[in-house]
Amino acid sequence: MRVRTWVAGIVVVAVIGYGTVMALKAVDTHAVPASQTALAAGPSGSDSVFDHWPQREFPRASPQPSPSAKPPAASRPKAPVTPAPVRVAAPAIVIGSTQQRLINQDRAAHGLRPLTWSNCLASIARSNAVRMANQGYISHTNGATRDLGCGLGNHAGENVGYWSGGIYDVKLNSMFMASPEHRANILSGYYHYVGTAWVVAPNGAGYIAVEFS
Helix, strand or coil, X not given: CCCEEEEECCEEEEEEECCCCEEXXXXXXXXXXXXXXXXXXXXXXXXXXXXXXXXXXXXXXXXXXXXXXXXXXXXXXXXXXXCCCCCEECCCCCCCCXXXXXXXXXXXXXXXXXXXXXXXXXXXXXXXXXXXXXXXCCCCCCHHHHHHCCCCCCEEEEEEEEECCCCCHHHHHHXXXXXXXXXXXXXXXXXXXXXXXXXXXXXXXXXXXXXXX
């Protein structure tokens, strides 16, 4: 665990994070939210029904069909109908925060797939940000372990940071990317989901937690 402090005038900032990706092999859950997978609508399979006015009937002799006449359309066999294939839509990348958007820009610049939003991870991020804002300094507790409980995979990580002037996504993202340990989390190929949260303390300082899985 490494602490770095930047001093610029009266503004002091610090970030801290796990130096390596956490991998707990005892957890082997791959529960992807149902909202991330959808089936494209296929044919309904029901026949069309048309209403009509009843025909009036007049008594008349029934005509005799000629030998060369074609059978009525109703008696001819119908060609088999092949239903259209049901296609699985690709999971949509949900964006839930500015920090996530910046993370996905970093990943795209390095040829990595984007991370989609997880409400479960965001809830953990918020609780960690609240804790840090209440205690007045940044620290890790069991965030990454709790991330695994979201059932999104068997890898998890966490970045946390602080900015004395409040919420400043661009600055914190640049600081994370400038730190090898935090950069490793942002650019990890193990992750598919992310959740982030800022909490501003009564003194105006902003605390951020970023949870990966």
